[in-house]
Amino acid sequence: MGRRVLVLHTGGTIGMEPTQDGLRPMAGFGIVLHGHLGARSAVALPEWDIVELDSLIDSANLQPGHWRRIATALLERWDDYDGFVVLHGTDTMAWTASALSFMLRGTDKPVILTGAQIPLAEPRSDALENLETALLFAADPGIREVGLCFGRRLFRGNRSSKLKTSSFDAFGSPNYPPLAEVGIGVTLHRERLLVQRERDFVVPHFDPEAVAVLTVHPGLSARIVAAVVDDPAVRGLVLRSYGVGNVPDADPRLIEVLADAVARGVVVVNTSQCAVGGVAQGTYATGAVLTRIGVVPGGDMTLEAAFAKLHFLIARGDSPQAMGELLGRSLSGEVS
Ligand code: ASP
Numbered sequence: 001m002g003r004r005v006l007v008l009h010t011g012g013t014i015g016m017e018p019t020q021d022g023l024r025p026m027a028g029f030g031i032v033l034h035g036h037l038g039a040r041s042a043v044a045l046p047e048w049d050i051v052e053l054d055s056l057i058d059s060a061n062l063q064p065g066h067w068r069r070i071a072t073a074l075l076e077r078w079d080d081y082d083g084f085v086v087l088h089g090t091d092t093m094a095w096t097a098s099a100l101s102f103m104l105r106g107t108d109k110p111v112i113l114t115g116a117q118i119p120l121a122e123p124r125s126d127a128l129e130n131l132e133t134a135l136l137f138a139a140d141p142g143i144r145e146v147g148l149c150f151g152r153r154l155f156r157g158n159r160s161s162k163l164k165t166s167s168f169d170a171f172g173s174p175n176y177p178p179l180a181e182v183g184i185g186v187t188l189h190r191e192r193l194l195v196q197r198e199r200d201f202v203v204p205h206f207d208p209e210a211v212a213v214l215t216v217h218p219g220l221s222a223r224i225v226a227a228v229v230d231d232p233a234v235r236g237l238v239l240r241s242y243g244v245g246n247v248p249d250a251d252p253r254l255i256e257v258l259a260d261a262v263a264r265g266v267v268v269v270n271t272s273q274c275a276v277g278g279v280a281q282g283t284y285a286t287g288a289v290l291t292r293i294g295v296v297p298g299g300d301m302t303l304e305a306a307f308a309k310l311h312f313l314i315a316r317g318d319s320p321q322a323m324g325e326l327l328g329r330s331l332s333g334e335v336s
Pocket residue numbers: 011012013014057058059060088089090091092115116117
């Protein structure tokens with residue numbers, strides 16, 4: 001028997017239609033998709049079914065709670081399929097891919113996110129190519145991780161970021177090479193795939209306000225930092241520092257606000273604003289200060305991965321100390 005893939009439609013450009021207010025998700029996208037893909041008899045695709053989330057969204061409206069809904073929808077059907085494709089808007093696809101990689105840690109089946117820059121129903125759409133390629137990867141038993149397939153490449157989901165607004169190759173994976181490249185042939189770099197150990201699925205309830213992101217910039221004041229970290233809802237902060245992890249330590253008040261937050265149990269993880277490379281917190285005095293006050297270096301994690309990981313660990317109920325130990329270590333291949 002052939003391999004069977006479930007397509008879970010969550011929204012996004014791929015299934016949108018034009019309205020007076022711009023593109024919006026279209027109901028009944030599954031029928032349209034069957035019409036298009038049914039005609040592709042020459043392509044050896046796996047068998048597939050499609051289900052939709054209750055309400056389809058433009059992924060700009062994504063909340064951490066959607067991550068749980070997506071994971072739950074997959075797990076409800078886990079035993080019935082050999083692999084999964086998640087159709088998702090591009091705006092937050094890398095965030096969801098990251099979150100799924102932590103919730104579905106040790107997955108024994110491929111989970112491949114994809115979408116499109118132009119809706120399926122419009123001319124010159126990239127939807128079919130992305131979807132067909134994603135279906136092929138979702139049917140490959142050797143892929144045991146959450147991937148993101150877009151613009152002729154497959155990336156590790158938690159290493160990917162949307163890098164371009166209007167190109168068909170919108171995504172990149174600056175700190176990990178693509179898992180596969182697609183031309184006339186498909187080159188899957190099996191040696192780059194995650195070697196999974198055991199299934200460790202945890203689908204927690206996320207508190208949408210638990211994690212904040214703060215980008216360091218010239219003139220950033222202690223008052224602004226305090227406004228973020230002193231908010232009682234905030235239990236984790238992704239700091240986006242300069243270069244290898246530097247912040248303006250010439251402002252002792254700013255450092256004090258961060259130190260107080262860490263002492264209160266707010267987990268602060270340091271990631272770089274640079275897309276390529278990671279943080280090395282001790283290189284400069286402006287970074288070493290963060291180590292002294294208990295800020296956790298986030299290595300070469302993307303913003304999306306650091307954010308989703310912090311959310312996941314908080315939602316799972318880990319202590320700040322446990323989080324401090326896990327944040328810099330690879331759970332699902334997200335950090336070198
Ligand atoms: N705003 C859209 C979304 O993220 C963009 C896209 O899908 O390309 O849902």
